[in-house]
Amino acid sequence: MKYFLSLYLRLRVVCQHAKCGRSITRHGLLLGVDALRLEERRNRVVLSVKHQQLGRAPLSTFGDGLRRIFTLAIAIPQCKNGFLLIGELETSIHTKALRGTFERLVKACIENNVQLFATTHSLETIDAVIDACKDDIIDLVAYRLEQGGEQTRTTRFDKELLTRLREELGMDNERKRIYLKRE
Numbered sequence: 001m002k003y004f005l006s007l008y009l010r011l012r013v014v015c016q017h018a019k020c021g022r023s024i025t026r027h028g029l030l031l032g033v034d035a036l037r038l039e040e041r042r043n044r045v046v047l048s049v050k051h052q053q054l055g056r057a058p059l060s061t062f063g064d065g066l067r068r069i070f071t072l073a074i075a076i077p078q079c080k081n082g083f084l085l086i087g088e089l090e091t092s093i094h095t096k097a098l099r100g101t102f103e104r105l106v107k108a109c110i111e112n113n114v115q116l117f118a119t120t121h122s123l124e125t126i127d128a129v130i131d132a133c134k135d136d137i138i139d140l141v142a143y144r145l146e147q148g149g150e151q152t153r154t155t156r157f158d159k160e161l162l163t164r165l166r167e168e169l170g171m172d173n174e175r176k177r178i179y180l181k182r183e
Helices: 002-016 018-026 064-078 095-111 123-132 159-182
Strands: 033-041 044-051 055-058 083-086 115-118 141-148 151-158
Touching: 064 083, 064 095, 095 115, 095 123, 123 159, 151 159
Parallel strands: 083 115
Antiparallel strands: 033 044, 044 055, 141 151
16 A cells, blocks of 8 residues: 555656656657546546557556556656666566667666666666667666675676677577577
């Protein structure tokens, strides 16, 4: 209940604060969404989404991916000039939507001067983030954490090294696919 109340209050602030609402729809973080509105239906407050193809509908009628992206979209303007922590960045977002979503996420973070810290176990997510951070002004650093007994070993990868490693691994993966097809 505490989470719902917190989310409701945050939604109310976002919907009432025109700049935040415009930020969410302007960056297109919610692909196909033109407007957001809080509505009262049957003594309940519902976040209504005006979708380009589907018309107006409650956010709850959409899938987990759109709701996850919405949560990120409302968090970014509220973290202006600060930082945002996201666990498992790709959760609920379809792999085909990762690149576009992260490009818009990075743009929103830049506009709001938000430093993003995120975790992932997904190589597809790392690839999508690398693509979203191609611009020279975007600093990207990745850390790999490995547990070894009682100590955790940390390896740092800057954007250049991370990109080079993923390109090399990508070629190896492609060769393996070709090899498997020939058998």
